[in-house]
Amino acid sequence: MKNLKTIAIALFVAAASISVNAQTKKIDVKASTIKWVGKKVTGEHSGTVNFKEGAVVFKGKKLTGGSFTVDMNSLTATDLTGEYQGKLNGHLKADDFFGTDKFPTAKLVFKTIGAKATDVYTVTADLTIKGITKPVTFDITVAGNTATTAFKVDRTKYDIKYNSGNFFENLGDKTINDDFELTVALKF
Numbered sequence: 178m179k180n181l182k183t184i185a186i187a188l189f190v191a192a193a194s195i196s197v198n199a200q201t202k203k204i205d206v207k208a209s210t211i212k213w214v215g216k217k218v219t220g221e222h223s224g225t226v227n228f229k230e231g232a233v234v235f236k237g238k239k240l241t242g243g244s245f246t247v248d249m250n251s252l253t254a255t256d257l258t259g260e261y262q263g264k265l266n267g268h269l270k271a272d273d274f275f276g277t278d279k280f281p282t283a284k285l286v287f288k289t290i291g292a293k294a295t296d297v298y299t300v301t302a303d304l305t306i307k308g309i310t311k312p313v314t315f316d317i318t319v320a321g322n323t324a325t326t327a328f329k330v331d332r333t334k335y336d337i338k339y340n341s342g343n344f345f346e347n348l349g350d351k352t353i354n355d356d357f358e359l360t361v362a363l364k365f
Contacts, residue, residue, distance in 0.1 A: 199241060202322075204231040208364035211247065216354040217340075222265060227251035229282060233324060233365055240298050240319055243287040249277045273339040274332075280307045288312070296320060306335040324363040329356040 206228040214223045227248050234242030252253040252275065254265045284305040292297045292318060301314045315328035333355045338344045340353040 199234050199236050201232050201234050201242075202365040203231065204228060204245070204362045206230060210360075210362045212360045214358040214360075216357075218350045218352045221256075222254050223256045224252065224254040226253070231363070233363065239292070240290055240317070240324075242290070243285070243302070245285045247283040247285075248281070249275050249283055250281055252277065266283070274337055276307055285313075300326075304330065306330075306332075307337070309335045311335065322365050324365075325361065327358065327360045329358050331355050332357055 181252055209228050209231070211228065212223065213226060214221055216234050224307075229246040229248040231245030232243065233240060234240045237270045240271070250270065252266065252269055254262050257265055269275060275283075286305075287300050287302045294317045295300050298317050298319070300317055301315065303310050304313045311334045313328060313330060315326050317324050317326040332338075333341055333343060340348055340351050341355050342348055342352040343355060
């Protein structure tokens with residue numbers, strides 16, 4: 178009887194540990210996308226930047242974690258071509274903006290995740306750009322082997338102040354919005 182009780186407890190503990198084990202799923206960096214939009218008084222520019230690596234973590238079907246590294250040297254404008262695209266890409270990679278020579282990657286690490294609705298979570302994450310880490314909060318929707326989100330980032334929090342109306346006066350139509358928009362689609 179004592180052995181039966183011990184076996185039953187062992188099975189219960191084993192079953193409980195299986196149900197709480199996290200499953201890490203690496204993202205497909207080629208199929209996953211990050212699209213960006215930066216706006217200014219006279220218009221906007223848009224483009225892409227690529228993932229270097231990343232993973233999401235689930236317990237059962239519940240999202241419980243995530244960590245992503247972005248290749249900042251892959252940053253490119255998609256709304257321009259030729260010489261103008263080259264000039265904008267070069268400027269975005271320069272120290273005025275993302276300083277990709279010194280800071281070739283950016284990182285996002287999920288810190289807290291709360292359920293908002295079925296398959297929708299509110300995430301607070303640490304975003305590191307140019308070696309500066311600040312929190313960002315966004316909603317993410319998970320469907321099967323995909324997850325999508327869209328959120329804004331205040332570039333000035335990462336020492337990207339070029340033509341910011343909050344730091345420079347008399348910019349007129351050269352003013353660039355502090356926030357840029359990111360639309361992210363993960364495949365895993």
